[in-house]
Every structure is written in structure tokens, then in C-alpha cells.
Amino acid sequence: MSKKEPPEHNANIHAPWRMEYIRRLDKEPEGCFLCRAEQEAQNDDANLVLWRTPLCVVLMNRYPYTGGHLLIAPRAHKAGLEELDEPVLLELMKLTRDAQRLLGAVCRADGYNIGLNIGRCAGAGLPGHLHLHLVPRWSGDTNFMSVLADVRVIPQALSELHQQLLKVSREMQLPKS
Numbered sequence: 408m409s410k411k412e413p414p415e416h417n418a419n420i421h422a423p424w425r426m427e428y429i430r431r432l433d434k435e436p437e438g439c440f441l442c443r444a445e446q447e448a449q450n451d452d453a454n455l456v457l458w459r460t461p462l463c464v465v466l467m468n469r470y471p472y473t474g475g476h477l478l479i480a481p482r483a484h485k486a487g488l489e490e491l492d493e494p495v496l497l498e499l500m501k502l503t504r505d506a507q508r509l510l511g512a513v514c515r516a517d518g519y520n521i522g523l524n525i526g527r528c529a530g531a532g533l534p535g536h537l538h539l540h541l542v543p544r545w546s547g548d549t550n551f552m553s554v555l556a557d558v559r560v561i562p563q564a565l566s567e568l569h570q571q572l573l574k575v576s577r578e579m580q581l582p583k584s
């Protein structure tokens with residue numbers, strides 16, 4: 408009988424030291440692109456940062472599911488909702504509202520997916536630093552995206568959209584929070 412390798416997350420259950428190792432890795436600021444973006448205020452264009460508010464940052468996802476995929480994160484490197492104070496939770500939600508308005512104006516989205524992936528097994532690529540995904544959707548975009556699949560990580564396209572989102576943010580006086 409052939410023996411299959413257990414999935415990564417099963418291995419972690421039986422190797423708690425490995426979980427600790429991963430947890431520590433997640434706390435390393437140099438390994439966290441959200442902490443890096445938060446700290447490098449002078450590199451907002453390179454890091455695709457849109458907005459900085461007292462407790463949060465909003466930036467574009469460099470590997471978007473669809474064009475205009477935004478990330479809304481607390482400035483602090485915290486993994487779970489239970490670690491966030493109420494003012495941070497409120498700011499996250501207000502920014503989500505404002506970012507959705509912005510995408511409505513710029514990308515003319517028909518709908519949105521808004522969500523949190525908590526933990527690696529739930530699909531979090533960066534489980535140590537909580538971030539809310541705001542993904543614009545268009546009617547029939549499944550076909551649309553397969554056509555544009557090669558376009559979505561072109562840095563040029565990302566920076567152009569970044570500049571456009573910044574411009575419209577100023578015109579709409581967003582964020583309001």
C-alpha cells in the first residue's frame with residue numbers, strides 16, 4: 408500500500424513545535440508585507456498603499472483575484488479579531504465601506520466579495536497579520552478573468568490602477584473615517 412504524505416496542516420497538529428516555529432515566523436516584521444508597507448511610508452507607490460488612517464492601512468493586493476482587489480488591515484501585526492480593540496474593528500469596517508465606494512466609482516463593479524481568511528488551512532497566505540479582502544466582481548467575470556489571467560500581475564497595470572484609485576480617492580474625499 409502506498410503511503411501518502413499527510414497535508415501540511417495535519418502535520419502541524421502532530422508537531423506542535425512546528426506550529427510554534429510557524430507562529431514565530433509570522434511575527435517577524437521583515438517577513439510580513441503588511442508590516443513592511445505600514446512602516447515604509449515613503450514607499451507607498453511601490454507597496455501599492457492607498458490609504459493610511461490612524462489605526463489601519465488600505466493597499467492593493469499584488470496578486471489580485473480580480474482587478475481592484477484591495478486589502479484592509481490593522482497597522483498592528485495581529486492575527487485574530489479577538490486581539491483587536493473596538494476602535495480598530497470600527498475603523499476596519501468604515502474603511503471597507505469607503506473602499507467599496509471607491510471601487511464602485513472606479514471599477515464599476517456589480518458586486519463584491521468581502522472576507523477574512525483566518526488561519527493557513529482557511530487559505531490565509533499571511534496568517535499572522537489579519538487583513539480583510541475586498542474583491543470587486545462583475546456579472547460574468549469568471550470568463551472575463553480567464554481571459555485576463557496573464558494580465559493580473561503586470562506591475563504596470565497595478566501602478567496605473569493605483570494612481571487612478573488615489574486620484575479618485577482625493578476627488579471623493581475618501582476615506583471618510
Ligand SMILES: [Zn+2]
Binds near residue numbers: 439440441442484535
Ligand atoms: Zn504584520
